[in-house]
Amino acid sequence: MAETRGIILAGGLSSRMGGGDKALLPLAGRPMIGHVIARLAPQTGPLAISANGDPARFLPLGLPVLPDTVPGFPGPLAGVLAGLDWAAGHGADQLLTAAADSPFLPHDLAARLAGAGRFALAASPDQTGVQRLHPTFGLWPVDLREALRRALAGGSRRVARWALDHGAVTVAFATVPFDPFFNVNTPADLALAETMAART
Numbered sequence: 001m002a003e004t005r006g007i008i009l010a011g012g013l014s015s016r017m018g019g020g021d022k023a024l025l026p027l028a029g030r031p032m033i034g035h036v037i038a039r040l041a042p043q044t045g046p047l048a049i050s051a052n053g054d055p056a057r058f059l060p061l062g063l064p065v066l067p068d069t070v071p072g073f074p075g076p077l078a079g080v081l082a083g084l085d086w087a088a089g090h091g092a093d094q095l096l097t098a099a100a101d102s103p104f105l106p107h108d109l110a111a112r113l114a115g116a117g118r119f120a121l122a123a124s125p126d127q128t129g130v131q132r133l134h135p136t137f138g139l140w141p142v143d144l145r146e147a148l149r150r151a152l153a154g155g156s157r158r159v160a161r162w163a164l165d166h167g168a169v170t171v172a173f174a175t176v177p178f179d180p181f182f183n184v185n186t187p188a189d190l191a192l193a194e195t196m197a198a199r200t
């Protein structure tokens with residue numbers, strides 16, 4: 001059976017939030033990333049946090065922190081690469097990824113993605129019913145990591161495009177009662193997440 005490890009993508013600049021770590025902002029009594037850990041941990045093997053800078057700020061969460069290995073802030077794909085290298089180093093076959101700023105991710109994320117194939121990305125319909133990809137939520141085969149490394153070295157930053165070009169299938173999730181991939185980018189989103197957390 002395939003062994004899977006998981007990472008929570010928490011790098012990036014959080015510029016729409018005014019900088020700092022979105023992942024550590026308090027939401028319903030704990031850091032936002034705490035909600036993601038609580039939902040993801042039962043779904044996969046060992047977890048790590050993908051983040052840059054001083055790892056000590058994540059110490060209370062008790063998970064290893066993986067810095068990006070691509071210079072600058074090239075986006076979440078660099079975090080996926082660091083996660084794939086970490087998973088490969090521990091003999092895992094696959095990597096489950098989730099974003100730290102989506103505190104209501106599906107409880108059946110891993111099962112649904114794994115049921116679709118060895119490389120799968122999540123999607124959900126927008127308000128017009130069109131399926132939108134959420135490429136930070138995926139199940140990635142470890143053996144694609146050298147191809148991803150080359151793509152990043154060549155300047156590729158578009159997660160969804162790269163994944164679809166490498167055989168990823170998409171898995172559609174329901175948005176009732178709300179979109180489980182709702183993500184917190186701004187202070188207004190954080191306020192909305194508080195009201196959503198009170199209802200979950």
Ligand SMILES: Nc1nc2c(ncn2[C@@H]2O[C@H](COP(=O)(O)OP(=O)(O)OP(=O)(O)O)[C@@H](O)[C@H]2O)c(=O)[nH]1
Pocket residue numbers: 009010011012013014015016017022050051052068072073074075076077078079080098099100101136185
């Ligand atoms: N490891 C890693 N994660 C990233 C990087 N950029 C974004 N992420 C993560 O990917 C997810 C989506 O990021 P965005 O909201 O698009 O970008 P952001 O930098 O967090 O926020 P903005 O600056 O407001 O766009 C979040 O969970 C981020 O923490 C990166 O360069 N490295």
